[in-house]
Amino acid sequence: MFPETSSKSSASPAEPKGKRPPVLVDGVTLNGPTLDIREAESFLRDAMPIIMEEAVRKATDVKEKVCEWRSPEQLKEVLDLELRDGGEANPKILQRCRDAIRYSVKTGHPRFFNQLYAGLDPYSLVGRFITEALNPSLYTYEVAPVFILTEEAVLKKMIEIIGWTEGGDGLFSPGGSVSNMYAVNVARYQRCPNVKELGLSAMPRLVMFTSEECHYSVAKAAAFLGIGTKNVYVIRSDKRGKMIPAEFEKQVQRAKDEGALPFMVNATAGTTILGAFDPLEEIADICERHSLWMADSVAWNPHKMLLAGLQCCAFMVRGQTDILQRCHSANASYLFQQDKFYDISYDTGDKSIQCSRKPDAFKFWLMWKALGTKGLEERVDRALAMARYLAEEIKKREGFRLVMEPEYANVCFWYIPPSLRSTPEGPDASTPPQPQVAPVVKERMMKKGSMLVGYQPHGDKVNFFRQIIISPQVSREDMDFLLDEINTLGKDL
Amino acid sequence: MFPETSSKSSASPAEPKGKRPPVLVDGVTLNGPTLDIREAESFLRDAMPIIMEEAVRKATDVKEKVCEWRSPEQLKEVLDLELRDGGEANPKILQRCRDAIRYSVKTGHPRFFNQLYAGLDPYSLVGRFITEALNPSLYTYEVAPVFILTEEAVLKKMIEIIGWTEGGDGLFSPGGSVSNMYAVNVARYQRCPNVKELGLSAMPRLVMFTSEECHYSVAKAAAFLGIGTKNVYVIRSDKRGKMIPAEFEKQVQRAKDEGALPFMVNATAGTTILGAFDPLEEIADICERHSLWMADSVAWNPHKMLLAGLQCCAFMVRGQTDILQRCHSANASYLFQQDKFYDISYDTGDKSIQCSRKPDAFKFWLMWKALGTKGLEERVDRALAMARYLAEEIKKREGFRLVMEPEYANVCFWYIPPSLRSTPEGPDASTPPQPQVAPVVKERMMKKGSMLVGYQPHGDKVNFFRQIIISPQVSREDMDFLLDEINTLGKDL
Numbered sequence: 009m010f011p012e013t014s015s016k017s018s019a020s021p022a023e024p025k026g027k028r029p030p031v032l033v034d035g036v037t038l039n040g041p042t043l044d045i046r047e048a049e050s051f052l053r054d055a056m057p058i059i060m061e062e063a064v065r066k067a068t069d070v071k072e073k074v075c076e077w078r079s080p081e082q083l084k085e086v087l088d089l090e091l092r093d094g095g096e097a098n099p100k101i102l103q104r105c106r107d108a109i110r111y112s113v114k115t116g117h118p119r120f121f122n123q124l125y126a127g128l129d130p131y132s133l134v135g136r137f138i139t140e141a142l143n144p145s146l147y148t149y150e151v152a153p154v155f156i157l158t159e160e161a162v163l164k165k166m167i168e169i170i171g172w173t174e175g176g177d178g179l180f181s182p183g184g185s186v187s188n189m190y191a192v193n194v195a196r197y198q199r200c201p202n203v204k205e206l207g208l209s210a211m212p213r214l215v216m217f218t219s220e221e222c223h224y225s226v227a228k229a230a231a232f233l234g235i236g237t238k239n240v241y242v243i244r245s246d247k248r249g250k251m252i253p254a255e256f257e258k259q260v261q262r263a264k265d266e267g268a269l270p271f272m273v274n275a276t277a278g279t280t281i282l283g284a285f286d287p288l289e290e291i292a293d294i295c296e297r298h299s300l301w302m303a304d305s306v307a308w309n310p311h312k313m314l315l316a317g318l319q320c321c322a323f324m325v326r327g328q329t330d331i332l333q334r335c336h337s338a339n340a341s342y343l344f345q346q347d348k349f350y351d352i353s354y355d356t357g358d359k360s361i362q363c364s365r366k367p368d369a370f371k372f373w374l375m376w377k378a379l380g381t382k383g384l385e386e387r388v389d390r391a392l393a394m395a396r397y398l399a400e401e402i403k404k405r406e407g408f409r410l411v412m413e414p415e416y417a418n419v420c421f422w423y424i425p426p427s428l429r430s431t432p433e434g435p436d437a438s439t440p441p442q443p444q445v446a447p448v449v450k451e452r453m454m455k456k457g458s459m460l461v462g463y464q465p466h467g468d469k470v471n472f473f474r475q476i477i478i479s480p481q482v483s484r485e486d487m488d489f490l491l492d493e494i495n496t497l498g499k500d501l
Numbered sequence: 502m503f504p505e506t507s508s509k510s511s512a513s514p515a516e517p518k519g520k521r522p523p524v525l526v527d528g529v530t531l532n533g534p535t536l537d538i539r540e541a542e543s544f545l546r547d548a549m550p551i552i553m554e555e556a557v558r559k560a561t562d563v564k565e566k567v568c569e570w571r572s573p574e575q576l577k578e579v580l581d582l583e584l585r586d587g588g589e590a591n592p593k594i595l596q597r598c599r600d601a602i603r604y605s606v607k608t609g610h611p612r613f614f615n616q617l618y619a620g621l622d623p624y625s626l627v628g629r630f631i632t633e634a635l636n637p638s639l640y641t642y643e644v645a646p647v648f649i650l651t652e653e654a655v656l657k658k659m660i661e662i663i664g665w666t667e668g669g670d671g672l673f674s675p676g677g678s679v680s681n682m683y684a685v686n687v688a689r690y691q692r693c694p695n696v697k698e699l700g701l702s703a704m705p706r707l708v709m710f711t712s713e714e715c716h717y718s719v720a721k722a723a724a725f726l727g728i729g730t731k732n733v734y735v736i737r738s739d740k741r742g743k744m745i746p747a748e749f750e751k752q753v754q755r756a757k758d759e760g761a762l763p764f765m766v767n768a769t770a771g772t773t774i775l776g777a778f779d780p781l782e783e784i785a786d787i788c789e790r791h792s793l794w795m796a797d798s799v800a801w802n803p804h805k806m807l808l809a810g811l812q813c814c815a816f817m818v819r820g821q822t823d824i825l826q827r828c829h830s831a832n833a834s835y836l837f838q839q840d841k842f843y844d845i846s847y848d849t850g851d852k853s854i855q856c857s858r859k860p861d862a863f864k865f866w867l868m869w870k871a872l873g874t875k876g877l878e879e880r881v882d883r884a885l886a887m888a889r890y891l892a893e894e895i896k897k898r899e900g901f902r903l904v905m906e907p908e909y910a911n912v913c914f915w916y917i918p919p920s921l922r923s924t925p926e927g928p929d930a931s932t933p934p935q936p937q938v939a940p941v942v943k944e945r946m947m948k949k950g951s952m953l954v955g956y957q958p959h960g961d962k963v964n965f966f967r968q969i970i971i972s973p974q975v976s977r978e979d980m981d982f983l984l985d986e987i988n989t990l991g992k993d994l
Contacts, residue, residue, distance in 0.1 A: 031890060031977045033886040033887070033889050033890045034882070034885075034886045034889065035886075036882055036883045036886040036887075038883070038886060038887055038890055038976065038977035038980075039976060039977050039978065040976045040977075040978070041611060041973060041974040041975065041976050042879075042880075042883060042973040042974075043620070043622070043972070043973035043974045045558070045561045045562070045621075045974065047623075048557075048561075048621070048622075048623035049553065049557060049558055049623070051623045051624070051627070052553065052557060052623050052626065052627060053553070055627040055630070056549055056553075056630070059627070059630050059631055059634055060542065060545065060546070060549075063631055063634035063635050064541075064542060064545060064634055065538070065542055067634070067635065068538045068541075069538070075646075078646065079843055079844075080642060080646070080649075080650065080843065080844055080847050083646055083647070083650055084650055087647065087650060087651075089650055089651060089653075089654035089866070090654065090658075091654065091655070091658040091866070091869045091870065091873075091874065092873055092874065093873050093874045093875050094873040094875060095870070095871050095872045095873035095875070095876045096870050096871055096873075098871075100870075101624060101627075101867065101870060101871045104867065104870060105627060105631060105867070108631060108647050108651075108863070108867075109631060109635065111646060111647050112635050112637060112645070112646070112647045112648070113635075113637065113643070113644045113645065113646070114635070115635065115636045115637060115638075115644065116634075116635070116636060118534060122643070122644055123638065123644065123857075125636070125638070125857070127536070128538075128541070128634075128636065129536070129541075130540075130541035130542070130544045130545050131544070131594060133545065133633060133634060134544070134545060134548040134552070134594075134598060136633040137548070137549070137552050137630055137633060138552055138556055138598060138601060138602060140626060140629040140630060140633060140810065141552055141556035141557055141560070141609075141621075141626060142556050142560065142602065142605050142606075142607070142608065142609070143608045143609060143618075143621065143810055143811050144605060144606065144608060144811075145608075145616065145618070145811055149573060150606070150615070150947065150953075151606045151608065151615055151616065151953070152605070152606065153571065153573070153576055153604060153605070153606070154576070154580065154601050154604050154605045155605070156573075157573065157576060157577060157580060157582055158580075158582060158601075160582075161582035161583065161584065162584070165583075165584040182675035182676075182679075182855065182858075182859075183675075183855040183856055183857050183858065184856065184857070185854060185855050185856045185857075186675075186854070186855060189725070189854070193724075193725055203727070203729065204724045204729065204730060205724075205729055205730050205731045206729045206731055206732075207701065207706070207707075207723070207727055207728045207729025207731070207732050208700065208701035208702050208727040208728075208729070209701050209702065209704060209705070209706040209707065209729070209732075210706075210729065211702060212702070213700070213702040213703075214700075214702065223833075223856070224831040224832070224833040224856070225831075225856055227831045228829065228831050228854050230700070231686075231697045231698075231828075231829070231831075232682070232686055232725075232726065232829075232854050233725065233726060233727050234696070234700055234701040234726050234727025234728065235700045235701075235727065236696065236697070236698055236699045236700025236701070236702070236703070237697060237698050238698045238699055238700070239699075239700050239702075280833075280835060281835055311857070317633065317636055318636055318637075318638055318857050318859060319857060319859060335724075336721065336724070336725075338717040338718075338720045338721050338724075339717070340716075340717040340773075341957045341958060341959065342773060342774050342955060342957040342959075342967065345940070345956070345957060347936075347937070347940045347964075348940065348943075348944075349940065349943075349944040350572055350573065351572075351573055354573050361678060361679070361682070361721050361725050362675060362676040362678050362679060363676055363677065363678045363716070363717070363718055364616075364618070364676050364677070364678075364804070364811050364812060365675075365676065366675075366811060366812060370601070373582070373584070374594065374597065374598070374601075376584045377584065377588070377589050377593075377594060377597060378588050378589055378591075378594045379588045380584075380585055380586050380587040380588035380589075381584065381585065381586045382586050382587060382588070383588045386535075387535075389527070389529055390529045390531070390535060392527075393526040393527045393528075393529040393531060394526070394529075394531055396526050396527065397524060397526045397531055443840075444840070447838070447840045447841065447842065450841075450842075451841075451842040454643065460643075460644070462835060463838070464834045464835040464838060465834055466834065466835075471838075471840075474835065479536070480534060480535040480536040481534040481535075481536050481538065482534065483531065483532060483533045483534050484524050484531035484532050484533075485532065485533070487531075
């Protein structure tokens, strides 16, 4: 089973002193590395200018396209996706890099407005290049000392900004959805500590609450964590998209009357579509009356408005607490040895549901160092001012109608092509918007590659555009362009 | 609330035609971008040589240190972690980059043996630089066409290699632990489809099985998904670390006798510490008899032995099935619009528990293209041959003792310093190893920075080293060095 090591003695007399003859095991020569790191570096040096020119410079140039649309069928043909037995030479791989960049959507382009993230921050990007090159995993101090400490420093500052004077604990997770799952798990553990061991089948029916405007990850969390989507009691929101506190308290009472155990509410600061802020204080008061979890934890995604780059998501719990550790730990002996020579409170990995974990805080830390808190604040202020500018422009322009005044960076509006405007003198308020307008305009902008903006139906409202303003690369001129371009693309409808 | 847009009419006659006067909203000037992309590029160009020299060239140079040890207290002082109101100039930030790299562990170093991943593959790294620069999220084809298709292509090939001739479905997840959670959720949904809506409190007590040698993420999954850690029935393994099938069947029977509902078993191909392979065929036969989930899904981490870089973790389910979609979907209207103009089966995001998701398959696809399946296979073969070489060397050397013959890339062994060897002529088999040896040797190697290798106690066995061989940068000479160095560091103990 383990054959003898056979030495093929091919060492010539000219070989440097001390060099040993090659060792063959199972037909494999084991002397020396098989990956030539100088060749590897040379490939990297050839690839970097392509990345810099195509994925950074052109990708952020307002004069270039946001996307180069191809249908799935066309793109499969162009990319030659199949993986074969034989490898390909470096020039071919470099061409594949160019193609991959060419046909990718440029999310760092000033006119990428499609999601709740956008833009490119150079400090964050350098942070990401560093961590990708170093390839750390965040379980223990011994293998990721710098990244354990930068995560701690970032969390400390975020907790300070949240305003938890009593302190807090936290970790970075792979996405806001996962952060919401952490919140559900910690809240339920706080209420029923033996759920970790015994599971939900030994518990009363647990009920959680959220508004109808919440992110869809709350339903995913309920399903994944075994709570069940029907045990998420959905609370009505007002016209502006804010949870109605009185409705919340009614639902809590309903759960109690049913004999269920209400344990948490998810409140949203900036809903996905409308950008609405739930009335946090009033909700918190109700939580206090009924011992529900809410302001006890915060999920905050700096990869959105703060441009830290996907993914950068903090989950934080209030107070001097070891609940993350108690709730999630499994004490793996091969990672979290108790007989280490350093302070093992820095081995934070067992707070997490992950084992290997990316150092997502580092890029944010580096960017924060470069810009300062004031620099970050200015970016947010500017994005909000830009949203207000856009809203005013929409009100001024014929054929555009605000869904509502923006409260945050989400500006929601309809476009009504001339043929569908009922009265030549306007206003459009008397004309019902048409659901097919937004999808057609969207198709045309994607095929043209001029910009990307999202749309969706929402409640009783037919498809409307949701414009999100995030990046400091965006200017007033881009707002004007957005409206002009929608009109250009849709005026014949 | 929304103040009038005030135009500061400062346009001079010399201004280019068409240029509009600056617009101020809430004191913020909105004309033009505030992030100068040329300055950003210039910073990137300054940073790249540092990354290439420090985080790539030196970090993979066998003559450099694997780590530059500092205690948490020392390192905090060196790094100046605090985040302040004001920002810092670029030269300072570049120095921070150098420091962060300097004090980080070099996981791409040929003598980093500490975890189940190691090494640096240049193709994967270029893939990662591309995706970090483009910053895509993998929910919809419209924003990530290239990355949706490369994920599909990679999964197709992996499913082919697994041997599911009937096909399969899958997705990349943020870590093998999360993949294991997917497995538990899908298995439970398959068995009790209404668990998604009703939750576990409406179900019988669900029981899952795993061996005592399994990864600790199985316990984490049971806790997180509401199953409860006590409902994970742990099956004894044999001396080599393999699950004992007869014990498994006994536990299934026990669960049934208790009136619980057994629904899945986690079988491991390469256990964390010993590298043991559970007897998959025999376990599968038992699963078939009792309708349990097992070979129906596979979690496979190419970031480990295949060097795809953290994180790269596929979760796959067998057959022509839409179970991932049914089990995890929440149908968010703002992402998964049904009235799009392209084939929305490419909008794969709702299969996932995440919302934003990193394109982890792309780097693997690019590397696979460059090396071919044969190139990947050769790497694995060589790592296994290297493990066999090391095991033979351990058997030859006084003071070293194998815990067991390796079956995979994990070589587990004790080091016994001369003073603790009972008989001058050896062998060491008569001497009980001492638990304090490995931690002291580890401390010394970390402070010296010469290499990194893990250790742990395991069952009734005191601390032993677990050497993992993965990277093609590793040579036979590094294996010899490992043993020499342990002896050098520990011979006075």
